[in-house]
Amino acid sequence: MKTALTIAGSDSSGGAGIQADIKTMTVNGVYAMSALTALTAQNTTGVKSIMEVTPVFLGDQLDCVFTDIFPDAVKIGMVSSCELIEMIAEKLIEYQAKNIVVDPVMVATSGAKLISDDAIETLKKRLLPLAAVLTPNIPEAEELTGMKITAAEDMVAAAERISTGFGCAVLLKGGHQINDANDLLYENGKSRWFLGKRIANTNTHGTGCTLSSAIAANLAKGYDLENAVGRAKDYISGALGAMLDLGHGSGPMNHAFDVCGDFGREER
Numbered sequence: 658m659k660t661a662l663t664i665a666g667s668d669s670s671g672g673a674g675i676q677a678d679i680k681t682m683t684v685n686g687v688y689a690m691s692a693l694t695a696l697t698a699q700n701t702t703g704v705k706s707i708m709e710v711t712p713v714f715l716g717d718q719l720d721c722v723f724t725d726i727f728p729d730a731v732k733i734g735m736v737s738s739c740e741l742i743e744m745i746a747e748k749l750i751e752y753q754a755k756n757i758v759v760d761p762v763m764v765a766t767s768g769a770k771l772i773s774d775d776a777i778e779t780l781k782k783r784l785l786p787l788a789a790v791l792t793p794n795i796p797e798a799e800e801l802t803g804m805k806i807t808a809a810e811d812m813v814a815a816a817e818r819i820s821t822g823f824g825c826a827v828l829l830k831g832g833h834q835i836n837d838a839n840d841l842l843y844e845n846g847k848s849r850w851f852l853g854k855r856i857a858n859t860n861t862h863g864t865g866c867t868l869s870s871a872i873a874a875n876l877a878k879g880y881d882l883e884n885a886v887g888r889a890k891d892y893i894s895g896a897l898g899a900m901l902d903l904g905h906g907s908g909p910m911n912h913a914f915d916v917c918g919d920f921g922r923e924e925r
């Protein structure tokens with residue numbers, strides 16, 4: 658069985674972070690492992706508090722995983738401090754990790770800041786250059802480029818700038834657009850759109866975590882990046898379209914929407 662590792666924070670309400678990642682990887686047919694960067698006390702309405710793990714403890718988790726069950730892909734989500742980012746970069750290089758998907762999580766859907774300002778700089782310097790693909794949303798791409806993104810042409814220009822600047826492919830997510838949910842993949846100087854109809858569902862807690870984990874699962878299974886993204890886009894659209902409605906705020910998606918479908922079955 659193929660394996661994937663998520664390096665991310667825990668979401669007590671189960672909609673985002675490690676919990677979303679493990680559900681996604683499992684449903685997409687890979688064995689999921691986790692290294693926690695932080696515990697968050699949060700629900701669908703907001704983040705109450707955050708407790709970071711120590712860099713040494715994060716390093717221990719990564720040693721335990723990499724020396725025993727080597728992951729076929731690695732997804733990185735919420736990492737809030739410079740020290741934790743440094744530790745992750747060090748270990749990914751030491752173990753020559755492959756198929757690294759970086760979701761540069763900065764602000765939760767509920768508005769809570771999930772990374773410190775100085776950590777954004779460390780993320781750019783140490784982690785982004787290790788990524789096979791980076792999956793920013795529009796505000797994150799604006800932060801990474803200093804550009805304002807208001808139209809499809811801006812998305813292409815921003816993705817090109819990020820890809821050239823950090824030497825990785827970029828999937829610029831369009832969930833924050835007004836009319837549609839079109840994502841742009843920029844890889845080796847070429848762009849390709851993955852078109853999505855906007856689903857009238859305000860329960861979007863964890864969409865970014867889910868999409869990046871599905872991409873990691875597909876890369877672990879051996880799909881090339883375009884196919885990994887295409888399958889992940891179908892998966893997120895299905896999970897969102899299942900219209901689960903839990904909690905008092907922006908609720909989670911239904912990861913089990915496809916239990917009778919084919920996202921993971923053929924590889925199990």
Ligand SMILES: Nc1ncnc2c1ncn2[C@@H]1O[C@H](COP(=O)(O)OP(=O)(O)OP(=O)(O)O)[C@@H](O)[C@H]1O
Nearest residue numbers: 766794830831832833838855856861863864865866
């Ligand atoms: N209402 C929607 N209808 C259809 N697809 C959507 C919708 N909202 C988001 N998506 C899709 O979900 C994926 C995640 O995109 P989004 O831009 O929301 O990321 P994000 O902001 O990082 O997510 P998060 O909510 O976890 O912060 C993308 O494929 C995007 O197109």
Ligand SMILES: Cc1ncc(COP(=O)(O)O)c(N)n1
Nearest residue numbers: 666673674735765766862863
């Ligand atoms: C632990 C953790 N990781 C990531 C997110 C971002 O997800 P979202 O933007 O959907 O709230 C989150 N809220 N919590």
